[in-house]
Amino acid sequence: MTTSNLHRQPAPPLYERIKGTLREGILSGHYAPASLLPSEAALGEQFNASRITVRQALADLQNEGLIFRRHGKGTFVSQPKAFQNVTALQGFAEAMSAQGHAIRNRVLTLRTVPAPTDVAQALQLAPGTAVVELHRVRLLDQLPVSLEVTWLPEALGSIVARADLVTRDVFLVLEQDAGVALGHATLAIDAALADHATATALDNTGAGAALLRVERLTHDAQGAPIDFERLYFRGDAFQYRLRLDRQVASHAQSILPLQSTV
Incomplete structure (x- = not known):
């Protein structure tokens, strides 16, 4: 037996190859967002695969959020998720507008209330x-992607209440x-899972749908807390991204050379 045979890796299952080819086509733009993918029968013929194998590949891509199915119409490429980097303190509209998205807000309620215990704390x-x-x-581009609940001290909140909250970020109003x-x-x-009220606010999101929940406490330049928020993002439409750099602790022990005992 040759060395090359010893190290030869088995070929991946056919459904993995189908999935990989389709994923590459989606990510490269060959299959555009909202476009219709070839039918299961056409994919089976293209890859010489059974319908069960094709369905397994499509199911994995659907679980990854790259495609979605419409009963009786076929399989479509999902719209790419909008994202916000969390390496800088930015309002939602500020970050999304810089990426070319159109942002509008739908004000549901604006009122003065006694601070709940967690908000007061x-x-x-x-x-x-x-x-x-x-x-x-x-x-975001006319699609409701998040429900934002904000609490502000009354003095600052009264200023925010007079602003155009349909088009402006609270951060910019504060500044x-x-x-x-x-x-x-x-x-x-x-x-988190969407309750009935949140699902209704986000239109097409059903109760029990997966949400990304963000709790954010913003401080002023002197370190005083001024803005407490709970943000509920649709898991199928938005993501947070961040960059992490490796930092080696300065107090880490040096590796000592081995000493010979001979």
Whole structure:
């Protein structure tokens, strides 16, 4: 037996090859967003595969969010997800507009309420202190992608309440109208399921649909908390991206050379 035979890797299953070819075609733009993929029968003929094998490949691509199916119409290429980098403190419209997206907001409620315990704690206020609560749906290219719930101390909230909240980010209102210098924000990101109210606000999202939930507490340049938010993004339409650099701790021990005992 030759060395080359010893190290030869088995060929991947046929459905993996079909999936890889289709994925490459989707990511390269050969299959454009919203375009109709070839039928299962056509793919079976193209790859000399059974319909079961083709369906397995398509099921994996659907699980990855690259395609979706419409009953009686076929399989279509998904629209690419919009994304926001979290390496800088930016409002949603600020970040999306820079990528060429059109942003509008649908204001659901704007009111003054007693601060719930968790909100008061985040904003370093006494429980029950009056805060301004804002609920908005963010529309990306006319598609509702997130529900944003914001709490602000009353003094700042009253300024935000007078602004055009249909087109402007709260961050820009705080900077431009209230004269607040923003400093930093802390984020907590996890998964959630849409309840009935959130599903209704996001239109086509059904109750129980997967959401990306972001809790963000923004501080001014002096470090005081001024803006507490809970953001609920549609998992099928949006993602956060960030870059992580490797940092070696300065106090890490050096590797000592081995000493001979001979």
